[in-house]
Amino acid sequence: MNREAPIFELKNVSQKFGSFESLTxxxxxxxxxxxxxxxGPSGAGxxxxxxxLNGTLLPSKGEVCVLGRNLAHLRPKLRRQLQRQIGTIYQQFHLVDNLRVIHNVNAGHLGKWSFFKAAVSLMWPLEIETAAKALTQVGIAEKLFERTDRLSGGQQQRVAIARVLVQNPAAILADEPISSLDxxxxxxxxxxxxxxxxxxxKTxxxxxxxxxxxxxxYQRIIGLRQGRILFDTPPEKLTSTTIEQLYKT
Incomplete structure (x- = not known):
């Protein structure tokens, strides 16, 4: 791992929601x-x-640096520009079901497109080759003009991944991307x-x-329990005893 120029760096970070401390x-x-x-178990943080990491939250305490910049010190416009370098995939997919696949994939461009260009693309899809290439990478090129709500759950998650590929971020975050899949x-x-x-x-x-x-x-596994890091280890060093400690009730 490149310690000289981390993509993400958290320093003494805690996060509170009211009186509840989610991370410590x-x-x-x-x-x-x-x-x-x-x-880690549900509720671990x-x-x-x-x-x-993606800047949708700012820490209650400590510093979160992304690509060398402290998010809390950036003006909103600069923070949004930095956030475009981080692509996020969610368990709920965050797709517009009644739109065609190409429109959901093209949502990856919204951070750099003007409002006018985005509106035009809803009527006459733009960047078709870019969208087709991303869908080819995720294995569903033939779904380019399909309505998104006609796809299976696994196919919809592939559309969400293709959207991130079009965004072309420096890092990809995936929050429970398989929790709703068989x-x-x-x-x-x-x-x-x-x-x-x-x-x-990409990270x-x-x-x-x-x-x-x-x-x-994965090359590295971080175990979270009750908002704290219990371990940070390569997979070959993760023992059954450590896993039991992570999930013990």
């Missing part, structure tokens, strides 16, 4: 090209950490995310409940 004293660096899995589709999506990270060199950070995928698809 988090110190973390994630470098360019790293594949990192965040694991995984989604909160994803929100801090085992076969889950493996397909995990294989795809690993393949895309390896093929493009990949994924929150997961499935320890087996964390072990098989």
């Amino acid at each position: 004293d988090i110190n973390l660096q994630i470098g360019a090209g790293d594949r990192v899995a965040l694991v 995984k989604s909160t950490l994803i929100g801090l 085992p076969e589709r889950s493996r397909e999506i995990m294989d795809l995310l690993r393949q895309l990270s390896q093929g493009t060199g 990949l950070v994924t929150s997961l409940h499935a320890i087996e995928f964390a072990r098989s698809h």
Whole structure:
């Protein structure tokens, strides 16, 4: 991992929601090209950490630096520009069901398109070749003009990934991307995310409940329990005892 120029760096970060502290004293660096899995029980703070990394949350305490910039110190316009370098995939897909696939994929351009260009593209799709290339990368090129609500859950998640590819960020965050998928589709999506990270060199950070995928698809596993980092280790050093400690009731 490149410690000299981390994509993400958290320094003594805590995050509160009212009186509830979701994360406590988090110190973390994630470098360019790293594949990192965040694991832990529900409520451990995984989604909160994803929100801090993509700038949708600002920390209650401490510093979150993305690409060397402290998000809390940036004016809103500059913060939005930096956020465009971070693509996020969600478990709910965040697609517009009644639009065709190409329009959902083209949403990856919205950070750099003008309002007029975005509106025109809803009537006459633009950047068709770019969208087709992204859909080819995720294995559903033939769905380019299909209505999104006619796709399976696994196909819709591929559309969401294609949207991030069009965005072309420096890093990809995936927040429980397989929680609503069956085992076969889950493996397909995990294989795809690993393949895309390896093929493009993009940083990949994924929150997961499935320890087996964390072990098989990631270079580094971070265990969160009650808002704190319990371990940060390569998969080959993760023991069954440590896993039991992570999930003990």
